[in-house]
Amino acid sequence: MLIGEVARRSGVSVRMLRHYDAVGLLRPTGRTVGGYREYSPGDVRRLFHVEGLRTLGLSLAQVGEALHDPGFAPSALVADLVRATEERLERDRELLARLRTVDAAGPETWAEVVDVVGLLRAFGSPTAGHRQQAALAAGDWPAPPAEMLARTLLAETDPHAAGALRWALRRTVARAGDPDGAAVAALAAGLRSGEPGVRRRAADALTDAAPAAAAAAALADALADPDPGVRRRAATVVGRGGGAGAVPELVAMVRAGVDDVEAAEILAALSHDDPVTSGIVLDALTRDLAGTDPATRIRVAQALVELPGSGPERVLRRLADDADRTVALVAGAFVRRRT
Structure with missing residues (x-):
């Protein structure tokens, strides 16, 4: 079977078949009288093996190692691929969250996009003081997304930075509201966290920043929380409601x-x-x-x-x-x- 026919039947381009030949991954077993590559049925089977392994994310070098080494153990490589894929997905999720945050801010110009991205980077600083400064600046930010502040607050472990974020969230909700309820929903989800600190921050933020009715509804189930601080916050808000x-x-x-x-x-x-x-x-x-x-x-x-x-x-x-x-x-x- 000549290279053109192999390309049509396999869906692999002629250029890629030639590249496989050049790197020694798939060399046709024969040549025609005119010197054209001629692939045997075994060559075609090997091609499908190559393509199958590439769909798993293996590099050409890894594919060659897998096909040439009889003692090659696939389990270790597959485990490495699983880890690499999970890391890539996590990076993609972080990027998606960042894009959604920028979109929620409703930037009109690239300068405003850069401002929001700068705020996000400041919130990710390893220094608690820098994060606190960013939170205080967010209080004067042009319409920072309330949901972004809520999620950042839930993840903030430094009490001073968390207090500044709670202030920024309260100020933002007071100015722009929480029209789609995304911030309250994020805080309510925080009440279901397995970490007591996250639940406390969620309860404090709902108490300080959320509309009274929404806060009472979100905190109703927290009356049975195992953490006394969360229960007390919930009781205060629910009771006042x-x-x-x-x-x-x-x-x-x-x-x-x-x-x-x-x-x-x-x-x-x-x-x-x-x-x-x-x-x-x-x-x-x-x-x-x-x-x-x-x-x-x-x-x-x-x-x-x-x-x-x-x-x-x-x-x-x-x-x-x-x-x-x-x-x-x-x-x-x-x-x-x-x-």
């Missing part, structure tokens, strides 16, 4: 003395909105109260002052007779305040 599901964590915050004043204010608002919730709050606050330390009983007394109904007052009167003098004095003062 009227969600009674936040009551257990808010009560725990009061009793533990962690942001207890804010938690008590939210519990009071929830209690005034719904008599059923008021009863749940009262029961949760006063459960096993006698077995707690004096500081906890004082915090509970402070929370009871703002609750509606006669139930909180009855508990305060009991606390006014508490064995601990400080608890009794504080509770007595609160009773007089309610009357």
Whole structure:
């Protein structure tokens, strides 16, 4: 079979067949009287072997090694190809993410494209201080994409840079909004991370930067988060949005003395909105109260002052007779305040 016919049947160009011959990868076994290359059926089979291996990403040298060395073990080479392909895909994904970020910024000129790319490079700096400076500059950037800031924030481990990014995100959302919800969606996805630090940053950003309703909806499931910091953030936002599901964590915050004043204010608002919730709050606050330390009983007394109904007052009167003098004095003062 002459070279032209082999090219037509195989789909490999005549030029490439000649190159295979020149590098010793596929030399035809015969020549015609006129000196033209003549390929045998075995040569054609070898050609298909060559093309098959090339589709796996092997170089011509690797193909030659595989075909010439009887002891060649394909497993190691295939494993190398898998790793190389994964690395290439990761680079492509990073490039795609960068392109989408630039596209989301809506640049009108190449100068604006360069500005956005410069911001991205600054966020990738190995120096936390440089990343913080970039975040502070982003607050004055011409319409930086909120989603980009959200994703950058989730990946930022330095607390100062993360705080600056949260500020930049809040400023950006306040100016340009989050019309397609991409930033909130990115932060909500961060709440499902296996890393507690990522979940905390997501919860903080939703609290600070997202619209109240969107933040409450995203943080509802975080009320069961294993990290107490995430749960407390979620309880604060969900409770302020009227969600009674936040009551257990808010009560725990009061009793533990962690942001207890804010938690008590939210519990009071929830209690005034719904008599059923008021009863749940009262029961949760006063459960096993006698077995707690004096500081906890004082915090509970402070929370009871703002609750509606006669139930909180009855508990305060009991606390006014508490064995601990400080608890009794504080509770007595609160009773007089309610009357």
